[in-house]
Amino acid sequence: MNRRNGLQTPSEGTARTRRYLDRIARHDGELNAFLHVDGEGALAPAAPGPLSGWVVAVKDNICTRGQKTTCGSNMLANFVSPYDAHVVTRLRANGATLIGKTNLDEFAMGSSGENSAFGATRNPHDLARVPGGSSSGSAAAVAAGLCDAALGSDTGGSVRQPAAFCGVTGIKPTHGRVSRYGLVAFASSLDQIGTLARDVRSAATLLTAISGHDPRDATSASRAVDDFAPQGVRGLRIGVLKGDLEREGNDERVVAGIQRAAKALEAEGATLVDVALPSAAHAVSAYYLIAPCEASSNLARFDGIRYGARASAADLRATYEETRARGFGPEVKRRIMLGTYALSSGYYDAYYLRAQKLRTLIRRDYESAFASCDVILGPTAPAPAFSLGERTDDPLSMYLADIYTLPASLAGLPAISTPCGFTEDGLPLAAQFVAPAFEERLAISAAAAIERSLGPFDVAPRYADGLPRSLSAGAA
Amino acid sequence: MTEYEAVIGLEVHGQLNTRTKMFCGCSTAFGAPPNTHVCPVCLGMPGALPVPNRRAIELAVRVGRALDCELFATSQFARKNYFYPDLAKGYQISQFELPLNGKGELTVELDGSPLAIGITRIHLEEDAAKNMHGVGGETLVDFNRAGVPLMEVVSEPDLRTAAQAEAYLKKLREVFLFCGANDGNLEEGSFRCDANVSIRPVGQARFGTRVELKNINSFRFVRLAIEFEIARQTALIAAGGEVVQETRTYSDARNETISMRGKEEAHDYRYFPDPDLPPLVLPEEMLARVTVPEQADAIRARFVASGLSSGAAMVLTSHPAFARYTDTVIAAGANAKTAANFIQAEVLRHARTDGLEATFPVPAERVAELLALVADGTINGKIAKDVFSQMVTSRRPPAAIIEEQGLAQVTDRGAIAQVVDQVLSDNPSQVAKYREGKTNLLGFFVGQVMKATQGQANPKVVNELLRERL
Numbered sequence: 001m002n003r004r005n006g007l008q009t010p011s012e013g014t015a016r017t018r019r020y021l022d023r024i025a026r027h028d029g030e031l032n033a034f035l036h037v038d039g040e041g042a043l044a045p046a047a048p049g050p051l052s053g054w055v056v057a058v059k060d061n062i063c064t065r066g067q068k069t070t071c072g073s074n075m076l077a078n079f080v081s082p083y084d085a086h087v088v089t090r091l092r093a094n095g096a097t098l099i100g101k102t103n104l105d106e107f108a109m110g111s112s113g114e115n116s117a118f119g120a121t122r123n124p125h126d127l128a129r130v131p132g133g134s135s136s137g138s139a140a141a142v143a144a145g146l147c148d149a150a151l152g153s154d155t156g157g158s159v160r161q162p163a164a165f166c167g168v169t170g171i172k173p174t175h176g177r178v179s180r181y182g183l184v185a186f187a188s189s190l191d192q193i194g195t196l197a198r199d200v201r202s203a204a205t206l207l208t209a210i211s212g213h214d215p216r217d218a219t220s221a222s223r224a225v226d227d228f229a230p231q232g233v234r235g236l237r238i239g240v241l242k243g244d245l246e247r248e249g250n251d252e253r254v255v256a257g258i259q260r261a262a263k264a265l266e267a268e269g270a271t272l273v274d275v276a277l278p279s280a281a282h283a284v285s286a287y288y289l290i291a292p293c294e295a296s297s298n299l300a301r302f303d304g305i306r307y308g309a310r311a312s313a314a315d316l317r318a319t320y321e322e323t324r325a326r327g328f329g330p331e332v333k334r335r336i337m338l339g340t341y342a343l344s345s346g347y348y349d350a351y352y353l354r355a356q357k358l359r360t361l362i363r364r365d366y367e368s369a370f371a372s373c374d375v376i377l378g379p380t381a382p383a384p385a386f387s388l389g390e391r392t393d394d395p396l397s398m399y400l401a402d403i404y405t406l407p408a409s410l411a412g413l414p415a416i417s418t419p420c421g422f423t424e425d426g427l428p429l430a431a432q433f434v435a436p437a438f439e440e441r442l443a444i445s446a447a448a449a450i451e452r453s454l455g456p457f458d459v460a461p462r463y464a465d466g467l468p469r470s471l472s473a474g475a476a
Numbered sequence: 477m478t479e480y481e482a483v484i485g486l487e488v489h490g491q492l493n494t495r496t497k498m499f500c501g502c503s504t505a506f507g508a509p510p511n512t513h514v515c516p517v518c519l520g521m522p523g524a525l526p527v528p529n530r531r532a533i534e535l536a537v538r539v540g541r542a543l544d545c546e547l548f549a550t551s552q553f554a555r556k557n558y559f560y561p562d563l564a565k566g567y568q569i570s571q572f573e574l575p576l577n578g579k580g581e582l583t584v585e586l587d588g589s590p591l592a593i594g595i596t597r598i599h600l601e602e603d604a605a606k607n608m609h610g611v612g613g614e615t616l617v618d619f620n621r622a623g624v625p626l627m628e629v630v631s632e633p634d635l636r637t638a639a640q641a642e643a644y645l646k647k648l649r650e651v652f653l654f655c656g657a658n659d660g661n662l663e664e665g666s667f668r669c670d671a672n673v674s675i676r677p678v679g680q681a682r683f684g685t686r687v688e689l690k691n692i693n694s695f696r697f698v699r700l701a702i703e704f705e706i707a708r709q710t711a712l713i714a715a716g717g718e719v720v721q722e723t724r725t726y727s728d729a730r731n732e733t734i735s736m737r738g739k740e741e742a743h744d745y746r747y748f749p750d751p752d753l754p755p756l757v758l759p760e761e762m763l764a765r766v767t768v769p770e771q772a773d774a775i776r777a778r779f780v781a782s783g784l785s786s787g788a789a790m791v792l793t794s795h796p797a798f799a800r801y802t803d804t805v806i807a808a809g810a811n812a813k814t815a816a817n818f819i820q821a822e823v824l825r826h827a828r829t830d831g832l833e834a835t836f837p838v839p840a841e842r843v844a845e846l847l848a849l850v851a852d853g854t855i856n857g858k859i860a861k862d863v864f865s866q867m868v869t870s871r872r873p874p875a876a877i878i879e880e881q882g883l884a885q886v887t888d889r890g891a892i893a894q895v896v897d898q899v900l901s902d903n904p905s906q907v908a909k910y911r912e913g914k915t916n917l918l919g920f921f922v923g924q925v926m927k928a929t930q931g932q933a934n935p936k937v938v939n940e941l942l943r944e945r946l
Contacts, residue, residue, distance in 0.1 A: 063523045182523040189751035300566020301520040343746035
């Protein structure tokens with residue numbers, strides 16, 4: 001990010017913020033991307049910094065001091081965090097304007113945005129379709145031009161899959177790259193905060209601002225933060241997941257999109273090699289054990305004793321039961337029960353431990369694949385955005401929406417989803433790049449190459465009017 | 477008739493002597509107003525994450541080394557899941573499959589012979605908060621204690637009697653104290669003991685059904701609770717009954733154990749590695765730096781070797797600060813035995829211990845100065861006690877007090893001889909009796925001379941002159 005290309009004066013910043021606030025007022029009624037908009041806070045002067053003038057939305061499972069953090073749950077409907085998440089502190093320090101908190105699947109559990117206790121978010125490209133999830137509001141807000149960029153969280157694809165459905169870029173960094181301090185935990189070993197923006201460079205710039213060691217997160221990496229700005233791809237070896245492309249159940253338009261992306265990379269000087277991740281076929285099984293196991297423990301703190309909703313009941317046990325029965329929605333309950341069961345005495349080895357072994361196998365698959373390539377290209381999701389209500393009664397088909405994002409999550413690797421075209425009826429298609437640990441820049445560079453050849457991919461067409469100019473250097 | 481023996485294993489929770497909590501920066505100080513030493517981490521606020529306390533790890537490594545435990549360079553924090561209002565996160569961070577320390581040993585002395593007790597493991601964990609019931613019919617929770625670092629020392633089931641258990645606990649407490657790791661305070665709960673007790677016919681290898689005794693807050697009660705439990709189980713089995721696996725607590729008012737909960741109410745804790753905390757890898761630098769301070773047994777042996785009685789050595793190692801104090805006095809030049817006697821008789825009367833710290837009325841260096849003045853004959857032992865009393869109140873150096881009050885002893889033979897002659901002529905009948913053979917009257921004459929000189933006469937000279945004249 002280069003300030004000469006950015007904001008000229010502080011008043012220009014305020015004017016930009018006002019325009020975004022107007023756009024939210026005008027469009028968010030139909031989209032339901034925001035749970036809270038902080039007009040007053042957004043118009044207060046921001047600190048000068050590399051993100052001066054940037055209007056950023058934050059997923060509502062990331063704590064913001066003095067403002068609600070609901071996690072899309074009735075359990076925390078009125079919860080106000082006493083502190084800022086590390087990433088929020090970083091955004092403020094870098095001069096960003098925080099405009100509000102975005103909708104999500106309850107506690108980040110879902111792939112469509114429909115699991116929010118505060119209503120589903122709609123896809124800006126087609127209001128009858130889901131925006132993907134769980135960072136549904138962040139993806140929709142960015143796609144509809146209600147902010148410059150947004151933070152999401154990605155546990156099994158929750159940044160990448162909604163980015164794909166909404167036609168924006170979403171980055172999930174390496175596990176440990178961004179501090180999780182202040183991210184309300186779903187599955188700690190998988191959760192990572194990521195960024196969403198309408199162009200690759202903006203998503204990368206935002207990532208640079210929030211990355212780096214934080215002593216308050218014991219899993220935070222102490223590696224120095226690179227400049228994530230994209231580079232050329234000449235000579236870059238792109239591994240193509242042939243198996244994923246040939247898999248039954250893929251939408252053929254998605255496959256065509258990936259092939260288009262591969263050609264575009266070749267044209268930019270990259271070389272293509274076939275790679276395979278044999279164990280990735282088990283990623284869904286492994287993920288839907290590990291994530292619920294961790295969730296069952298992480299969500300135990302929501303007991304109504306210290307904060308959040310408390311049901312009044314006759315005794316302690318009934319208080320717990322009533323509080324949690326009323327506070328959590330069905331998908332959260334399903335995962336808590338699944339995880340509690342899988343961790344129970346007598347089942348631990350068969351479920352949790354075996355899932356962990358699968359995780360190791362997947363990690364090794366990536367290691368051998370990266371022996372012959374620098375980044376791996378494949379689809380982000382098997383199909384474009386599906387219709388609202390289409391899968392709500394079928395959790396398994398919903399879980400399969402994550403089939404291509406889960407392996408990188410389980411391996412803790414950085415991954416990016418970026419648009420690579422549209423279907424005939426205007427639904428975004430996306431490509432996913434996965435890079436070795438802490439090599440975010442390789443995935444970002446590959447995504448930027450696609451954007452150069454096949455883009456630009458900007459705001460969803462129906463919201464194109466009156467969009468503030470991007471502040472990101474080199475953006476469209 | 478079948479003879480039975482008890483099998484006892486102990487689990488001791490010791491609060492580690494750190495300024496801050498196990499996973500956050502909050503103070504561990506005891507007795508603050510409720511919920512003042514809290515933060516998002518120890519309150520289990522959404523999004524808060526734990527970061528291990530290095531100092532706590534070092535102290536547990538130190539204790540592990542003192543108990544000859546196998547030290548694991550890589551261990552793992554695990555979550556113990558259960559619901560209770562005193563448990564902020566709905567789980568306690570502990571260690572399960574991979575503790576910090578593995579097998580070790582503690583040798584206790586009982587009836588003059590050594591007894592080695594196996595240590596199974598030592599692991600790190602965090603304390604729970606404190607529920608306060610019955611405040612206006614409500615339960616209130618104080619989270620000041622939540623997250624305070626604990627080490628749990630688990631013994632092998634090597635103990636057979638209540639007396640052995642008590643000896644083990646006292647010895648373990650001493651190790652904790654001399655490692656500077658734990659203040660050994662049972663009343664405040666910084667040293668807590670649970671006992672697993674079962675009985676079996678003598679000669680049977682298999683263990684009987686065990687009962688866990690919880691929340692016993694004194695060494696005496698541990699002994700009484702185990703004694704009661706052994707008797708209860710033995711009577712039960714002798715009468716053809718069976719011991720039920722359960723958790724019991726001890727009522728000192730009734731001197732009996734009372735059932736708290738049965739096996740069926742036992743939790744499935746669903747332990748799993750805490751994904752917020754990477755494996756705990758001990759840095760080489762820490763392993764090199766953490767050494768075990770000199771332990772009480774070694775100090776006692778050293779004291780005895782320098783001439784102290786074993787009783788004196790015992791008293792002076794009853795607290796690490798006493799031992800340090802004694803060492804400082806001796807290092808400053810005092811005779812070991814003289815120093816030990818003086819500290820025991822005078823200093824410890826005024827000393828106050830507070831956990832691992834102790835406050836003394838007078839710095840050790842000043843006591844050394846005082847004893848030096850006795851050694852060089854400036855004052856005698858009796859005057860030294862008076863000077864010490866004044867040092868306690870006035871905090872002034874001994875030399876200044878002696879100088880100011882003219883307390884230096886009289887060694888002038890001529891001056892003392894005058895007094896001796898006076899005393900002998902004042903007490904003719906005692907002189908006669910002495911000369912008839914009642915030589916133990918010498919003490920009487922010495923006392924009279926000392927009285928007449930206000931204690932300042934050199935006792936050695938007094939003795940010599942009296943003997944000459946009598």
